[in-house]
Amino acid sequence: MKTPKRLLPLIEDGLIDDVIGQLMSGKEATVYMVRCGTEVRCAKVYKEAAQRSFKKAVQYQEGRKVRNSRRARAMEKGSKFGRDQQEEIWQSAEVDALYKLAQAGVRVPEPYGCFSGVLLMELITDEDGYVAPRLNDVELSPERARRDHAIVMRDVVRMLCAGVIHGDLSEFNVLVDEHGPVIIDLPQAVDASANNNAKSMLERDVRNMTQYYGQFAPELLKVQYAKEIWTLFENGDLTPDTQLTGLVQEDTQPANVDAVMLEIKAALEEQEELEQRLRAAREG
Template sequence: MKVPNGLQVLIDDGVIDQVLRPLKSGKEAAVYVVSSGDDVRCAKVYKDLAQRSFQQRTVYQEGRKLRGSRETRAASKATRYGRKQQEVAWKNAEVDALYQLRDAGVRVPEPYGFFHGVLVMELVVDGEGYSAPRMGEVELSAVQARQFHGFLIGEIVKMLCVGLIHGDLSAYNILLGEDGPVLIDFPQVVSAAGNNASRRMLLRDVNAITASLGRFAPELLDTWYGEEMWALYESGALLPDTVLTGRFVHDQRSIDLDGVREAIEDARQLAIIRQQGREAADED
């Protein structure tokens, strides 16, 4: 196939040998299957800012630090140089998160390096060696749904313990690899301590996973893992191996339980809309 823009320089530098096929294209980046020696990997080519449609980026960028005072001043003034530095920081956020989460034992694609703005990483495959499907594309049994939910709650806990929140987690950025779920797509990763919206984003992530898997195991919809883990995190009692119960006593004076349930349903509807958009993009 014709070598896409951004990948020829990696071939010239010997980072990869060949582009085999496109894997997926989204609002943030296009991913290709590539070969490197005897290994098959994937390369994520980030789209230019002008081509991207991701909304509310400012919310996600709160708490992120740029390299120096010059970059910070330029970003605050929204100069051309400042926007470029924010774009660099946006891409680097995913790379840094992958290495940090891998070291924390979170199941993410193994990163192999960031070259000329392209992220080269593990190609996650299923049990037959094919590119792993997204969790939102697979019908599950109730047993599988409960197993995956328990595993993913544990991964979210590990992330929170190193101060990170995915920020846009759904059944469509979780791959079902040979050994189980793998979390992907981290350019919008949020600092738990440095972002004022971190609690809301954590609950949204947990609610989205719960709503998706609750279609197959409805009893999951009566759990409160997000609230439980956030309370433990705020008190300094959350550890990577903390065993959660899914139970949480709410302050009835300050929380709208019906509103929380509506948030779960909103997350489910958002996942459906996203999938419809992806299917429409694939048809184009």
């Protein structure tokens, strides 16, 4: 095939020897199978912002830190330099997440670096050496569905303990090799402690995966892993080795209405006193 323009610099630098073919084209990138020495790897070429169809990207970027104040100001102003910097951060987010999650024991492709908007990473294959299928293309037995669902929930927990939420996890962003599910596609990964949408994104990730595996093992549809995971996380009790039950203790205690009303009354009285002091200061 004709070498894609975006991969030419990597070939010239000796990072890639040959482009074997295109694997897929998605909403934020096109992925190619490439030869690097004796190994076959993936080259993920990120699309420019105008070509991406990823919805609500701003929600995912919330909380991503920019240490350089000049870069931060440029991004706020939306200048060309600022847009370029925003693109660089978007592209580097995935490789950063992959390194962090691999270290945390999450099953993700091994990253080899991001070069000029191209992420080089491990090619996930099946037991016969062919490109591993996506989860949505795999037929599962009830036993396999329960096992793989448990693996994904374990990895969601490990991700959260590492401060990361996938944010777009579904059967389309999971590959299946001979050992089970491998999580992919992380450019939209969010900081669990800095993004206001973190809880809802975690809940959606868990719901997506549970509903998919629940097609093959319906009993999974009754569990409450999202609520259990987030409650443990908020309370500081979540660890990479936490054994989930899928059960959540519901709070059946009635709300203390009197205590709430007293707090409201106290707040109103403080506000009234503050306004009186301000009026007195103006009149004086």
